Every structure is written in C-alpha cells, then in structure tokens.
Amino acid sequence: MTYEILADIVASISELKKNPMATIKSANGEALAILNHNKPVCYCISPEIYEAMLDIIDDIVLAKIVREREGEEGIEVDINDL
Structure with a gap:
C-alpha cells in the first residue's frame, strides 16, 4: 500500500523516540512527517x-461570514446612543 507524504522531510517514529528534539530540529522549521x-x-x-495556518483558517471562516451577510440590510446607529 502507498501513502501520500505531505512533507519534504521525514523521520521514523524510532528516531523520534530516541532523540525527539534532535529529530524536530533536523527539519529546520519545515514540516516533518513522522x-x-x-x-x-x-x-x-x-x-x-x-500560527500561520490558524490565521489562514480564521480568515477563511470570517470571509464566509462576510459572504453570508453581504445581502443583509444595515442598521443605522448613532455613536452617541451607544
């Protein structure tokens, strides 16, 4: 059976168990497939x-909300009434 690996850098779980920080550092900040x-x-x-992934996901969710509310009628509000 074949599997798609979505990272350029891979390590075995045995390597990770032996020296977790060295294995993670070997990826130099890139995604590491175990x-x-x-x-x-x-x-x-x-x-x-x-963090960047979460920001992108948040932007997608907010954009969806904006699209859903695009046709809604606005409510006029006076800042002094708040």
Missing part, C-alpha cells in the same frame, strides 16, 4: 507555521 512502518502517523510543524 512515519511508522513507512506510513505517516503525524506531522510536526513549528509554532510559527501552526
């Missing part, structure tokens, strides 16, 4: 990549 019996079981990513 393989168990040549099957990807997880991906390690840097906090910066994770």
Whole structure:
C-alpha cells in the first residue's frame, strides 16, 4: 500500500523516540512527517507555521461570514446612543 507524504522531510517514529528534539530540529522549521512502518502517523510543524495556518483558517471562516451577510440590510446607529 502507498501513502501520500505531505512533507519534504521525514523521520521514523524510532528516531523520534530516541532523540525527539534532535529529530524536530533536523527539519529546520519545515514540516516533518513522522512515519511508522513507512506510513505517516503525524506531522510536526513549528509554532510559527501552526500560527500561520490558524490565521489562514480564521480568515477563511470570517470571509464566509462576510459572504453570508453581504445581502443583509444595515442598521443605522448613532455613536452617541451607544
């Protein structure tokens, strides 16, 4: 059976168990696929990549809300009434 690996850098789960930080550092901030019996079981990513992914997901969700509300009629509000 073949598996798609969505990272350019891979390591075995045995390598990860032996020296987790060295294995993670070897990816130099790039996505790292962890393989168990040549099957990807997880991906390690840097906090910066994770944060960027969450920002992109948040933007997509907010854009969907904007599109859904595009046709709604606005409500006029006076700032002094708030």
